[in-house]
Amino acid sequence: MIRNQWSDEVAKEWCDVAPQTPADQVLALRVYTSRLIGMDPDLVMHGGGNTSVKVRRKNLFGDMEDVLHVKGSGWDLEVIEAAGLPGVRLEPLKRLRTLDALSDEDMVNVQRNNLLDSAAPNPSVETLLHAYLPHRFVDHTHATAFLVLANLPNAAERCREIFGDRLGIVPYIMPGFNLAKVAADIYDTNPDVEGLLLLQHGHFAFGDTARQSYERIIEHTNLAAAALDLDGPTDIAPRDYDALPDAVVDLRGALAQCGGDGDTVPMPILDVRANHSILEFLERRDIAQLLSRGVASPDHVIRIKGRPLHLQRSTWKQGAAAIAAAIASFQQDYKTYYSREVARSSQPKTMLSSLPSLVWMEGVGIIGVGASAKAASVAADLGVQNARVRSVGEDQGGFHPVNEADLFDLEYWSLEQAKLGKSKPPVMVGKVVIITGAAGAIGRAIAGTFASAGADIVLVDQPGTGLKDVATSISKTALAVEMDITQDGASDRAIMAAISRFGGLDILVSNAGAAQTGTMLELDDRQLADSYDLNFFAPYRFARAAAHCFRRQGRGGQLLFNISKQSVNPGHNFGAYGLPKASTLFLMRQLALELGADHIRVNGVNADRIRSGIVTDEFIESRSSARGIEAADYMAGNLLKQEVEARHVAEAFLMLAQMERTTSHVVTVDGGNVEASLR
Ligand SMILES: [Zn+2]
Structure with a gap:
């Protein structure tokens, strides 16, 4: 059960500290409910969700313009501020809808060209969908309950059973221009809906006020959770373990070894999650089938790849060599998948690392793998949510996410490929x-x-x-x-x-x-x-x-x-x-x-002679006075005459x-x- 956390008092506090223009007052409430949504991992995790609000603002010429404030990339809803919801002129975005086709690069370019602040972050790739829905407030989540629902084989039917005609149902299309157009057309045929179910992807709700849109997100999500027997929150909390098998250390070494030769290959960071329900999930009889089905929402592929590395007890108990062999076989499968899918692509692609980003280790836990602790923890969080979506979904009729080709399109999206090699990692990363x-x-x-x-x-x-x-x-x-x-x-x-x-x-x-x-x-x-x-x-x-x-x-x-x-x-x-x-x-x-x-x-x-617990002020005082010199001269009593x-x-x-x-x-x-x- 997700709790409705709206408070008039807190909403007023957000408004009090915001600029007192009508547009900024509305934006303040948008920031407030975005944070309420971002706070709950069963609504939004790691970029899987975005929010927007439409306002009118005066431009430099004194004319009023419609402006869409939509989540900017790189911001987390949980800690978002007004600056994380860049303003984009709405009219040019709406006009794009008349086009038959639009490349992702052109879409991003038009969005950037119409930013009110040219230094603002890129607006979300789901900006056009927000723009084409007429409601003032639009909220989008990848809530756990909706991911279960969205991946059922009869999702549309179950959605109608639960919601009647309160939600429009949108088929799976990769985020971007085409999805925005199709979703807007579906909305237009039934403008009374309160939200949308995006099959194999997530949920939208909208409203005229921040509160209405937020409360619809909560109500819809709780209705879906109740209908799908999804009790309680997903436990993603990391724990400190008194004892983990040596195989975890073997795994880390084997991952580095499979990553390449030489001692300069960065070591991965592992984040182990092992609560009762995770360990129970790893014992499921149908685990092998669930392994290769794909991810709960297609954008997860960027953080956890299309499938985890599965290490059964019988494998990891044999030690590092057996683990390395399992990783090598995973890498071979990944390369085969890449060659199979890249053949369809008209653009050249750069193959990503073939190493797993997520490990299911029977009897040990779900392990996120990343270049840093942050990346490993994102992978672990999504890994735990995915395990729950898979197990509840399978028990509710089946977990059937998007197919391999759709996953590849997201994993090798040109907008993602463009980010590769842009930043050099710091020297101690992975240590x-x-x-x-x-x-x-x-x-x-x-x-x-x-x-x-x-x-x-x-x-x-x-x-x-x-x-x-x-x-x-x-x-x-x-x-x-x-x-x-x-x-x-x-x-x-x-x-x-x-x-x-x-x-x-x-x-x-x-x-x-x-x-x-x-x-x-x-x-x-x-x-x-x-x-x-x-x-x-x-x-x-x-x-x-x-x-x-x-x-x-x-x-x-x-x-x-x-x-x-x-x-x-x-x-x-x-x-x-x-x-x-x-x-x-x-x-x-x-x-x-x-x-x-x-x-x-x-x-x-x-x-x-470094100021510390040994060289205390008292000690310096006694030493310097014994020698009849100033404390500073005592501290600089070396060849360089400078304190160390x-x-x-x-x-x-x-x-x-x-x-x-x-x-x-x-x-x-x-x-x-x-x-x-x-x-
Ligand atoms: Zn989404």
């Missing part, structure tokens, strides 16, 4: 990075630097350090894992967190550390042992657990240690810190020796992470200190 001590000054800088370079980040630090806020400030997808890294099993838990959220691990930055101070004669054994636990044993255990994960993936990996100048150049009272750091320096070299053959690189940074900041350390780690043929190396970041130079 999953764990950073320990991530709430501290240096850890935060490292996390921010790697995230800016496109990596997906797992931040590890103690509870009570504000780690979750740090994660939020770094990126939408960064994961915070609060733990004491010296506890038993901590390293395994941190690696599992990375696997459960991102599918694996590529880089460990062992950064956490703290200094016990005192002369060697004053220290007791306990203090030294504690310092060893934190500054040596914890990094060692994390490195060991990470290296096991890297080996399993079979695609190299990196261990990076924040060591310290203390490892080679003792400082007064810092013996208890320097001893484990010297051991960590040796550990780095020992691991580099032992792991090189697995293409696992092991490197470190020796930093000195956390960001300089972070940049050194990022640089090491990109030095593909460097291992067992220490980069010194201390502004120059001859006594601490490595010999």
Whole structure:
């Protein structure tokens, strides 16, 4: 049951903050109900829906013009603002209806030419359909209930049973000019309808007010859901799993291996979803039939391809080689499909990656695969919705989406092909990075630097350090894992967190550390042992657990240690810190020796005098006053006479992470200190 969330009070708030012209007041309500629709994944997910409103606006000459505000590409309804509903002059759009044919490129061009703001995003590809319906407000969704209905073999009949003549029924046509014309003709034959069912595609509703159109969306969707026994919301929420089989890591490595040779091939990010109904779906007896039928709404093909990779228990339990073989066979099928379909096309096409974007892993879950955590999560969301549409649809009479040729036309749409190769991915895209001590000054800088370079980040630090806020400030997808890294099993838990959220691990930055101070004669054994636990044993255990994960993936990996100048150049009272750091320096070299053959690189940074949990304001004050100098001069007490900041350390780690043929190396970041130079 989808709840009607309209509130007069909130609607008024939207109007109060909008410009007080009649057109902008109407647009404010359009933004409000677009957000209400976008908020519910069972109405709209990831671009699968759009909204519009028609207003009159005065142009520069003082003449009134009809303007259609329609969702612009790149905006999500859930967070849309007025700027995400670009205004397009309506008359030229309406005039297009008199044409017999119009290419997609010409359609986009006319739409862009008639934008009120030439810098606005491209209006939706469904703009003309919105333009040809006379209602002021038009709302379009790919609601779960409507996707079930729209893909039934007798969808038109079921639609009439549920809605009588309240909805017009439009046959499947690819979005664009032809669909807009046919839908408008169907509307014209029965102008009393409240909406349209687009077979094998989705739902439209319209009205004279924002509220009326929105409430029709809700009412129609709930009627369809009730008639189809679709109870409750689709559970797309990701979870953190305490245990996932090693096969998830095998899968990630095998996907990269099948993607091409060389260590520079980006690793995919995996997003595992495994609630009760997903696991139950994967056990269905008819799963093999459901596999190859297609997707719930044709635009899903762009995010999840026409079919998922199916890994049965008997396959993935055999390990990485069996998984790789299943992927290779999927790729072969994809290439065959491409050659079969491209033969019909008059335009040249560029074949997309043949790797799967969605995996059905029996007993494990539905797994979204993408170049980034965002892309993987979109694929996982749509994958979960598709599974539900398939299972409910099949039980209600059959899941019969568009055929292969129609799917190909969408997947290889000229407008989609035009986007290829337009943007260069950032250098760290696809890399999953764990950073320990991530709430501290240096850890935060490292996390921010790697995230800016496109990596997906797992931040590890103690509870009570504000780690979750740090994660939020770094990126939408960064994961915070609060733990004491010296506890038993901590390293395994941190690696599992990375696997459960991102599918694996590529880089460990062992950064956490703290200094016990005192002369060697004053220290007791306990203090030294504690310092060893934190500054040596914890990094060692994390490195060991990470290296096991890297080996399993079979695609190299990196261990990076924040060591310290203390490892080679003792400082007064810092013996208890320097001893484990010297051991960590040796550990780095020992691991580099032992792991090189697995293409696992092991490197470190020796930093000195960085403002942090160790070099506190108090510490700086005592050191500088002992030497009779200013704090700033103490901090700049190096060859360069410049303070070294956390960001300089972070940049050194990022640089090491990109030095593909460097291992067992220490980069010194201390502004120059001859006594601490490595010999
Ligand atoms: Zn649509």
